[in-house]
Amino acid sequence: MKLYGFCASNYYNAVKHLLLAKGLDFEEVKEFPSQDPGYLKIHPLGKVPALATEQGAISETDVIMDYVDGLNDKTFFPADPFERAKCKEIMKIAELYIELPARRHNAEVLAGNKRCEIAFKESRPLMEKGVAALDTLCSADPYLMGDKMTTADIFLRYVLVLAGLVAVKVYDWKLLDEHPKLKAWNKMMAQDPISQQVDADSKEAMKDLMEYFAKFKK
Numbered sequence: 037m038k039l040y041g042f043c044a045s046n047y048y049n050a051v052k053h054l055l056l057a058k059g060l061d062f063e064e065v066k067e068f069p070s071q072d073p074g075y076l077k078i079h080p081l082g083k084v085p086a087l088a089t090e091q092g093a094i095s096e097t098d099v100i101m102d103y104v105d106g107l108n109d110k111t112f113f114p115a116d117p118f119e120r121a122k123c124k125e126i127m128k129i130a131e132l133y134i135e136l137p138a139r140r141h142n143a144e145v146l147a148g149n150k151r152c153e154i155a156f157k158e159s160r161p162l163m164e165k166g167v168a169a170l171d172t173l174c175s176a177d178p179y180l181m182g183d184k185m186t187t188a189d190i191f192l193r194y195v196l197v198l199a200g201l202v203a204v205k206v207y208d209w210k211l212l213d214e215h216p217k218l219k220a221w222n223k224m225m226a227q228d229p230i231s232q233q234v235d236a237d238s239k240e241a242m243k244d245l246m247e248y249f250a251k252f253k254k
C-alpha cells in the first residue's frame with residue numbers, strides 16, 4: 037500500500053498512526069494537495085491523504101481508517117455496533133466542530149495571511165461546543181472510550197495538533213484548559229511511541245509545509 041500526503045498533515049498523520057499501530061507494511065509517498073491530472077486519479081479532489089491499494093485508491097481519512105482497520109485482526113474500532121457508532125460519533129464531532137472551524141485560520145497561522153474576521157467570529161464558539169461535546173461523550177479513562185485505544189483516540193489526537201495551534205495563535209486560548217480530563221488524555225496520547233514517531237516526522241516536514249504555504253501568501 038502507498039500512503040500519499042505529507043508528514044505535517046494532521047489527516048495524513050491519523051492514517052499513518054493507525055497503519056503503524058496495526059503493524060501494516062506501507063510506503064509513504066510525499067504529495068502535496070494538487071490538481072495535477074495524475075494525482076486526481078488517486079484522490080478525486082486532489083487533497084491528502086489518499087491510500088493506494090492493489091484494488092485502487094481510497095480518499096477521505098475516516099473512510100481510509102475504516103478500510104485499514106479491517107486489514108488485520110488488531111482492530112481499533114469497537115466490535116459492538118453501538119460502540120462502533122459511538123466511536124464514529126466522536127470522530128465526526130472532532131472533524132466537523134473542531135478541525136473544520138480551526139482550519140479556516142490555516143492561511144493566517146501557516147501562511148501569515150491577514151485574519152479572516154468572519155472566521156474569527158464564527159470558529160471559536162463552534163470549537164468550544166465541539167470540545168465540550170467530546171468532554172461529555174468521552175470517559176478518557178484512560179482512552180476516550182475506556183480501556184482500549186480506538187480510532188477515535190488516534191483521530192482526535194491529530195485534530196487537536198492543528199486546532200490547539202490555531203487556538204493559541206489566533207485566540208490566545210488553550211483549547212483544553214477548561215477540560216482537564218481531555219487535557220490529561222491528550223498528554224498521555226502524546227507519550228505513545230507511535231505518536232512520538234509521527235510527531236518527529238511531522239516536525240522534520242515543517243519546512244516543506246511552510247514552503248508549500250508560502251505559495252498562498254497574499
Ligand SMILES: N[C@@H](CCC(=O)N[C@@H](CS)C(=O)NCC(=O)O)C(=O)O
Pocket residue numbers: 045046047048069082083084085095096097098
Ligand atoms: N475530508 C478530507 C480532508 C483532507 C484535507 O483537507 N487535507 C488537507 C491537507 S491536511 C488538504 O488536502 N488540503 C488542500 C485542499 O483542501 O485542497 C479527509 O478527511 O481526508
